[in-house]
Amino acid sequence: MSRAITFLTRRRGGRGWHWTDVFIWTWLIGGLIVMFGPALWLVMSSFKSPAQLAEFPPTLLPYATEQVMVEGYDKPLNLFTAKLPDGTTKVMAEVRRIGIVSQLVDPEEPGEIVKVNIADREPVRQVHFATENYTEPFEHFDFLQYLKNSVFVTVIATLITLLTNSMAAFALSKYQFRGRNFVLLLIVGTLMVPLSVLLVPLYSVISAVGLFDSLWGVILPTVATPTGVFLLRQYMLTIPDELIDAARMDNASEWQIYWRIILPLAAPALAVLAIFSVVWRWNDFLWPLVVLSRKELYTLQVGLNTYAGELNVQWHFILAMTVVTMIPVVLVFVFLQRYITAGIAGTGLK
């Protein structure tokens, strides 16, 4: 621990501060705020009540006004620190508010009502996490159904992506045929075509083959990714051809060479592509929104959109469910990031 502190507080200037030390600390702290701030803000806000979300100026931590049960009143009353007309400051419970006048009552002596201008009272607040933002969508909305759809789309699309892309990459890296480079160029070239250009034609195709409003319509158009083919091909180029020759001498069919030699050896690159694919499919919004129209087929990202109505946006639910949808992606990165860095470093440049 002390060594970690020694390491972290190490400075170029020794005891003093060299300008690079100042610069690095500013840079790192600034970077931390820029990168991590929004995520932190999201998580904190997801625990706020709708009223607090609308509050200005906003606070980082979620607060709730403290409440108390007062004799003679059925509902719990909010507590306020009020400046009373006689000049003293006291913690009072608010019975009701009429215009700019607040009617307060002392919880100890509930008989007497005091009228105070609302500017003269401050709510007594404490940190409170509104967990109902999380529990309610699970209880009253189709959140679980959306989750199921998202998991289905992500898992199936990733499996098909790995299979088809690795087959294409195998052919493009290990077979010599006329036009091989042209095909590769064509595949990589499609990287330059954005989804928005393809949206309408893709929609016609999906609609024509009867996949509209079906999860397969979400899955199939996304499984062939040029990035995946390229990534896997570059990795497979590093697998020695002699292994394939050896397998051929060992009576292996081309399928066996692919399935039993190439695929296991390409595992690091496959892991990288699997991670990417999971993240892409999980976060996909536009295409599922276009294809899916029945509510029970919605994926999470589309489902989140339903909390934003025409007249009323339920920010507290949107924020909370956004946090929930982020969890798998965060977990993927936490546990598999070494594959990502190793995979990206290991592919392409060898």
Next chain:
Amino acid sequence: MGRIKLTNIDRAYGKTKILHGINLDIQDGELLVLVGPSGCGKSTLLRLIAGLDQPTAGTLEIDGRDVTKTSAADRGLAMVFQSYALYPHMTVRQNLAFGLENIRMDKAEIDSRINEAARMLEIGQYLDRRPGQLSGGQRQRVAIGRAVVRNPTAFLLDEPLSNLDAELRISTRAEIAALHKRLATTMVYVTHDQVEAMTLANRIVVMRAGRIEQVGKPLELYNEPANLFVAGFIGAPRMNLMPAKVKAVKAGSVSIESAGGLKATVKADGHKLKVGDDVTMGVRPHDLSLDGSADGLIEAEVNMTEVLGPETVAHATTSDGQKIVAVLNGQRQNSAGDTIKLGFDASKAHLFDAKGERVRSAA
């Protein structure tokens, strides 16, 4: 059976011709070594035999069956690769079993073959390890084992020892020789190392630039190289090759001399030579001695001597700038600048005509 016959094999990549009309008849049970400098096409030839590559012209027969268009898997051959090409994600046992599983062999039979090969190659205790956990020598044995379990018609070995250190190379070489003796299966062995070729081969094929220069038993190649290339390639240190001119031609012998002080009478059938023709004379460093009364004499100035103990290697230069290497018996202390007279026996000298072809001795 494992007789492999190559007829007029050509291989070209685009316009670059790698192999030119290779004709070769490999006998059953023979250990044939393909040797030559890198890029001479020996590995390509082996891949053609294996079926991993197709010839552009010519035919290839195994045991009388034309297999030119047959795939590698159906030729019944096994190959040991230079890099061993062991499947890194499989254990040694799985590596050995892979080829047998692919031909849907009975599980018990696979096990018995693996155990037999493991016993023979002493890899029994590594069977459950991965190739990455083995040393170079152990991997080499596994690679050979993978070929052995297949029970092939012939083994094809592509520079199998080149990744081993010197000591291991010698012992593995002996093991391959023993293996060949025991299995009595045809082996085609590619190497660029002439010591491997000399020690292992029943016959050696010397290749250069896609052509076969000479085929013969190791000592035939050493004693009677067919041309200048083979003369220079086989034998270490290299044969001394000296340009000279024909001085006189007699029945059964040719007298030559050079500006650099070489005078010799060589036993050769010189009826195609005329006085004044350009020839090249070769004499091996080991055939040179300090005997001034020998059939041939070379005068040269010593540049450097390497005293190795049993013998002394003398590097010298003749007066016309020709470099000479002589391996002399015993320990000699000739200092640089000394002039020595190197003598050699007429029967040990090799004569090559202007085209580089050997001038054969009169029968």
